[in-house]
Amino acid sequence: MTTSAGTIPGAAPTAPPPASALAVQSHGLTKRFGRQLAVDGIDLAVPRGSVFGFLGPNGSGKTTTIRMLLGLIRPTAGRHSLLGLPMPAGAAAVLPRVGALVEGPAFHPYLSGAANLRRLDAADRTADPGTADRRIGAALERVGLTAAAAKRFRAYSLGMRQRLALAAALLAPRDLLILDEPTNGLDPQGTREVRGLIGELAGEGVTVLLSTHLLAEVEQVCTHVGVMHRGRLVAQAPLPELRARTAARARVRTDRPDEAARVLTELGLDRVEHSAGTASGDLGDVPPEAVVVALVGAGVPVRGFAVATADLEELFVSLTGEGFDVSG
Numbered sequence: 164m165t166t167s168a169g170t171i172p173g174a175a176p177t178a179p180p181p182a183s184a185l186a187v188q189s190h191g192l193t194k195r196f197g198r199q200l201a202v203d204g205i206d207l208a209v210p211r212g213s214v215f216g217f218l219g220p221n222g223s224g225k226t227t228t229i230r231m232l233l234g235l236i237r238p239t240a241g242r243h244s245l246l247g248l249p250m251p252a253g254a255a256a257v258l259p260r261v262g263a264l265v266e267g268p269a270f271h272p273y274l275s276g277a278a279n280l281r282r283l284d285a286a287d288r289t290a291d292p293g294t295a296d297r298r299i300g301a302a303l304e305r306v307g308l309t310a311a312a313a314k315r316f317r318a319y320s321l322g323m324r325q326r327l328a329l330a331a332a333l334l335a336p337r338d339l340l341i342l343d344e345p346t347n348g349l350d351p352q353g354t355r356e357v358r359g360l361i362g363e364l365a366g367e368g369v370t371v372l373l374s375t376h377l378l379a380e381v382e383q384v385c386t387h388v389g390v391m392h393r394g395r396l397v398a399q400a401p402l403p404e405l406r407a408r409t410a411a412r413a414r415v416r417t418d419r420p421d422e423a424a425r426v427l428t429e430l431g432l433d434r435v436e437h438s439a440g441t442a443s444g445d446l447g448d449v450p451p452e453a454v455v456v457a458l459v460g461a462g463v464p465v466r467g468f469a470v471a472t473a474d475l476e477e478l479f480v481s482l483t484g485e486g487f488d489v490s491g
């Protein structure tokens with residue numbers, strides 16, 4: 164099952180927020196590599212102040228989208244804006260306010276972490292050289308690399324490299340951070356630290372767009388989610404709205420499952436099924452107690468009754484027909 168972007172299956176379409184409220188907005192953004200459609204006409208709407216999880220399995224088009232957003236590759240079709248400014252026309256004005264982590268910046272292997280940041284800082288024409296030390300120190304401190312500041316980059320672990328890349332993204336104050344798989348390759352401790360850092364930055368009002376293939380990451384740090392599947396944005400919504408859509412399902416244990424199923428259908432439950440000893444259906448707006456009353460009233464012997472709520476993973480699987488990594 165797929166839905167058009169910006170909607171949730173079964174939900175009434177809501178009016179999109181005004182453009183000024185969006186940190187990232189795209190219309191029909193498309194990228195084709197030869198015959199392959201990597202990104203297929205997506206309409207992203209990332210609200211300012213949100214932590215937006217751009218979720219999808221490997222190869223679903225997340226990195227390609229992020230590269231287009233940052234102006235690293237040219238879209239085949241479509242348009243987009245960052246912080247309200249159209250790209251690429253507004254790039255010079257907007258990109259200094261955008262920190263990015265995408266396939267790591269090119270760090271010099273024989274220079275220390277601090278020296279690498281110094282090179283990147285020096286390349287930023289908007290940065291005051293007089294305050295470089297303070298900026299670099301603060302960025303290293305933020306990502307927990309102060310103790311390893313003088314170590315050569317080539318001696319850094321994958322996690323330290325990832326954190327240095329984050330430090331580079333944080334050298335200047337940012338309004339928007341675009342992070343491609345920011346916890347990829349990190350150990351559990353590093354993962355916790357990076358997620359904590361994202362939470363801190365969000366608390367300071369920075370909008371964060373992060374791509375991930377980990378549903379748990381979205382559940383832990385994100386306020387919004389956009390789900391990619393084969394180049395298409397199959398859903399995007401605030402996380403609480405998606406959770407509210409996860410259907411509650413009533414399950415009755417009974418000797419007369421066919422009769423129970425008939426009662427559930429008459430009450431208006433959806434997707435009613437029955438098998439040996441059980442009948443079940445999606446409750447929708449029907450209160451569970453009304454189901455029990457109706458079953459007893461119809462003379463159905465109720466041996467057991469339970470209400471189970473589908474989790475987000477089940478919802479996403481129903482959207483994409485694929486599982487997600489739930490670890491991490």
Ligand SMILES: Nc1ncnc2c1ncn2[C@@H]1O[C@H](COP(=O)(O)OP(=O)(O)OP(=O)(O)O)[C@@H](O)[C@H]1O
Pocket residue numbers: 196199200201219220221222223224225226227228376
């Ligand atoms: N430069 C390129 N040339 C040809 N095909 C590409 C190129 N970049 C990406 N693709 C293809 O586009 C599709 C989307 O890739 P993309 O890297 O955007 O997905 P992803 O969701 O970020 O996955 P991953 O997490 O593995 O990076 C893939 O099938 C990929 O092989």
